Amino acid sequence: MSMPKMRRDMNAIARERLAARRAAERAATPAVPLVSPLAPAGGFPSLPPIAGLDLSSVAAGIKYRGRPDVMLARLAPGSVVAGVTTRSTTRSAPVLDCEAKLAAGADPEAGAAFLVNAGNSNAFTGGRGVESVEAVTAAAAAALDLPQSRIFTSSTGVIGQPLPHERIIDALGTLAAGLAPGGWPGAARAIMTTDTFPKGAVETAELAGGTVTVAGFAKGSGMIAPDMGTMLVYIFTDAKIAQPALASMLRRLTDRSFNSITVDSDTSTSDTLLVGATGRGAEVTQADEAAFEAALGAVMTDLALQVVRDGEGATKLLEVRVTGADSDADARKVALAIANSPLVKTAVAGEDPNWGRIVMAVGKSGAKADRDLLSIRFGDILVAEKGWVAPDYTEEAGAAYMKQAELVVTTDLGLGNGASTVWTCDLTHRYISINADYRS
Amino acid sequence: MSMPKMRRDMNAIARERLAARRAAERAATPAVPLVSPLAPAGGFPSLPPIAGLDLSSVAAGIKYRGRPDVMLARLAPGSVVAGVTTRSTTRSAPVLDCEAKLAAGADPEAGAAFLVNAGNSNAFTGGRGVESVEAVTAAAAAALDLPQSRIFTSSTGVIGQPLPHERIIDALGTLAAGLAPGGWPGAARAIMTTDTFPKGAVETAELAGGTVTVAGFAKGSGMIAPDMGTMLVYIFTDAKIAQPALASMLRRLTDRSFNSITVDSDTSTSDTLLVGATGRGAEVTQADEAAFEAALGAVMTDLALQVVRDGEGATKLLEVRVTGADSDADARKVALAIANSPLVKTAVAGEDPNWGRIVMAVGKSGAKADRDLLSIRFGDILVAEKGWVAPDYTEEAGAAYMKQAELVVTTDLGLGNGASTVWTCDLTHRYISINADYRS
Structure with missing residues (x-):
């Protein structure tokens, strides 16, 4: 049974009243996003430097004007990387590239980099999307003197439009020159789309070998019913930890944090959570695992709740x-x-x-x-x-x-x-x- | 990890702006429901009498004032009844009572009645809800001279408040006195809650023994992601058909009609679809089954689409x-x-x-x-x-x-x-x- 059989005429009076109501509603709703009333009162937290980590951001004009929209994180040689990505069957080209690189488990001795843009998700962009990831990661590898296998990219924003990747490539020089240990606030802002505030969190863990720091940032804020983690999350630590131990910790903690939030039941094509451990600080021995996992879990849950606090339109x-x-x-x-x-x-x-x-x-x-x-x-x-x-x-x-x-x-x-x-x-x-x- | 750990303070300025915006939005949205712009242009269809069926409605003041809110359908001796109800594990007392009566398959020689109220769903009302169903069905059986096993009731409206069943019982005399073959429009209006228009549909089928009619009405219009049929649907026919044949037809057709609509992904605790066949018209022989099933399916799909057309807030x-x-x-x-x-x-x-x-x-x-x-x-x-x-x-x-x-x-x-x-x-x-x- 299809619709042609149904009566198609409209009630003209009801339509007019509807148009008037919509206009009134539009007028009543400000176009400029307010900061969510649930935003942390203190603003973006003060995040300390992590030994072996530098951050940078730039306004590359991907879609937005006059605000940073590309973020670069460079991890020093010896850093291990673990990650979790969306299980959506229509996941984006950069997600597929991250998955392949995480599965391959390349040598950490080279270091690594995370390169992220907002405004365009490079999802459902066919072969051209794959070419964009290839071009961006190749250029970043050259600019940062890293193997291409250690360049992890994410893209967030509109689906189905070609990524203007040359704008990212053109910005690599500025990004590399701007790398600094204190680049947290700019990096957290550069990955925002409809978010109304940048989301950061930090914890420390007391290990036998000394105190280590876990700090990171995330973005929301619609299409949030993660099938792994939220849209984009980047967490860093100076702890020295084996990659398999970090990866299995991450899977456990993801279920209790990012996989336990929902804004609108819709799952993104871009969900990516990456954790980089530079190994410049104390080692996570077997006896230290619980303490480190608690700190990592606290940062993940804090960021996950900030994503909900900035859920589109949220007031509760x-x-x-x-x-x-x-x-x-x-x-x-x-x-x-x-x-x-x-x-x-x-x-x-x-x-x-x-x-x-x-x-x-x-x-x-x-x-x-x-x-x-x-x-x-x-x-x-x-x-x-x-x-x-x-x-x-x-x-x-x-x-x-x-x-x-x-x-x-x-x-x-x-x-x-x-x-x-x-x-x-x-x-x-x-x-x-x-x-x-x-x-x- | 729980919320006490989170920062609880609110951004005072954002709160004030939010309160102002909410007030403006409320002012922009009329309190009186418009008729859905998707409502059929011709209004409620002209439904013909069905031999063996009388309908009645009354304003019993269950919750609403000044509008009919209880509907009675009486089916003559020889009528068979089939139905489908929600699979919600928190389904209401009247749904459970209908299920038991449909499963018991009582003798159709006595006739049957459907008694439905709007304004209160008698769901999640514990033992008192069961007592309400017992009281209403006993009183209706006495008033209509029918076995209690042949009184099928439905209730729709707010969850968790005791049903003022004495108001229904008090109205039974007026309802019985008002029974008439042409009571369709009042009956269809009496079951509405947030619906903006009454929903009716009719088809005929040419059987070997003559033309039979299938006609019915339904209500929506939120909490619609039926796990069987929509909230409340009543369909009648003068065809003579065996109860098992009607029941199996109903299950097939429900999957392609009411189980294929969704307004808001929420499933009601009250979903009930009842079909009464009076057997006063032509018989549905095996050769006629396809023709009859097509007519029944057309009425069901028409009503299901009307429920979507009146989905809460629908404009498309x-x-x-x-x-x-x-x-x-x-x-x-x-x-x-x-x-x-x-x-x-x-x-x-x-x-x-x-x-x-x-x-x-x-x-x-x-x-x-x-x-x-x-x-x-x-x-x-x-x-x-x-x-x-x-x-x-x-x-x-x-x-x-x-x-x-x-x-x-x-x-x-x-x-x-x-x-x-x-x-x-x-x-x-x-x-x-x-x-x-x-x-x-």
Whole structure:
């Protein structure tokens, strides 16, 4: 059954009213992005130099004008690199190139470089996209005196338009000349697209051989339902660690950080997380692994939450905790069903303690659930239990809680010990405004 | 890692600006629902009487004031009933009661009745919800002189609040007195919640024994990603057909109609589709089955598309066709990934021919796909092929096409013969306005 059979005429009066309403809505929504109300109050954190790491950024005019849009990170000889990339079947040419280079595991003695542009994702650009990656990595290898196999590139921005890679190549001289240990703020800004603030994080770990630093930056802020990590994340450390140990740590931590956030359930074609360890600081011995993993995990979760805090249009940060599930996998299904539900997300935007929509999301999740064993809490407030509203719950208490900028909703399924936590943001008019004319 | 670790302070200036913007947006969005611009131009169709069927409706004040909100359909002795209900694990008390009665397959000689209220879904209401269904069905059985096993009820509206079932019981006398063959428009209006127009459809089938009629009505219009059918659908026919034949037809047709639409990817706790066949008209012999199934399928698809046309905030109807997939199941995965993508739906709202978001959705769908074999069409316009934009495609042609109210996007995966079609609507400011304060 197809549409020709359907009545096609429009209600002319309704159309006119609709056009008027759209115009009014456009007028009411400022075109200049505000800084997210959930942005960290202190601004971009002060990130210390990492021995063996230099950063640089430049305004190359890829798409944006008058702002840095290409970032270069150079890692000294001896640095190991690990990474995780999107599992999207339509992933971009630079993602495929990074995957091949990570799998090949080239000799770290040469050093390495990460070269990233914003404004164009070089995704779905066919053979020409592959040629762009080849041209950029070859030019960067020559400019930095590195093997081409150690040049990792990422591109973020619009899909399906040819990357003007010559602008990146032309900028390589300026980028190389600008390399400096303190280049963090410019590098973090250069990778932004619809982000409203740059995202950085730092932790230290006390190892037997001394203190090491883990610091990095990330970008969001739409098309965020990572199937590995968020769109682009770069983390660096001076720790000395074997590549396989770093890679396996990264896989574990990614599931609890970047793979546990969602802005809009849409998965990017460009998701890339790269970690470079220069090895100039203390060694991560077996006894130190837990301490180092904790620091790396803290930086990853901090950056992941900053991505949610800058989710397109976000005004509320929602932590979705699920406990008592039959398995961790079931808990994750329920948590993602809640976090991705447009009805839950609009209720949060409206500060409406509409717990019925949580019940709906549990029901559609596909996880094992028994309606009459469910309980739901908003913060510490018991909202529902045993399949119905809790006797002491009041709508006033729920409504007061929902006014907070940061919310925790806990759903206990009452079945077993499976648990999962996922973070998301609300769904607001601004998300619509941003995405109904991002490209045009 | 939990939130206490995160910086909690807010950017005071950003908050103030946000509050001002929200106020402006609220002012720009009328509180009174318009009729959807996609509503059929002719209004509610003229539905003929069905021999053996009487309909009635009444304003019982369940939640709404001054409009009908309870509907009664009485089917004469000899009528068979088939139905499909939601698979949500948190489905409502009336859904569970319908399931039990459909499974028990009681004697049709007594006749049957469908009794439906809007304004309260009687979902997640614990033991009290079950008591409400018991009380209503017992009272209706007495009032209509039917066995309680032949009273099928549905409830739609807010979740988690006790159903004021005594108001339904008090209205039974008025409902019974008002039963009449021509009660279609009132019945269709009585089941509406956020719907902006009542939805009806009719077809006839020429059987060997004569012409039979299939007519029915449905409601939407949010929480629509049916896991069986949409929220509430009632279809009637005078055909004489065995219950098992009707039930198996219904399962087949549901997959191609109500299970192929999505407004917001959220699945209701109340989804119920009931079909009553009075058997007063011609018999559906084996030779007639295809003709009857075609008529029933046409009514179901017509109603399903009307639900999408009245999706909350909808201004565009999008038909998502997927061909060339490795299997039908893979085609469906891709079609649903496209149809449920907030980024695709906002692009449609913004009349933006942003085919990169289609590529993204293919990539995240989980279906087998090869980026370099993909092709995408907007209507008859070839937009992308072989992993990149088509040589003759122009942005102007795409933008002109997107201005239509009804759009067809075809994605060919170039792999096999799997195909699927799904219908959805755009995601607009009005969806946010409706759902950010539906309850409060």
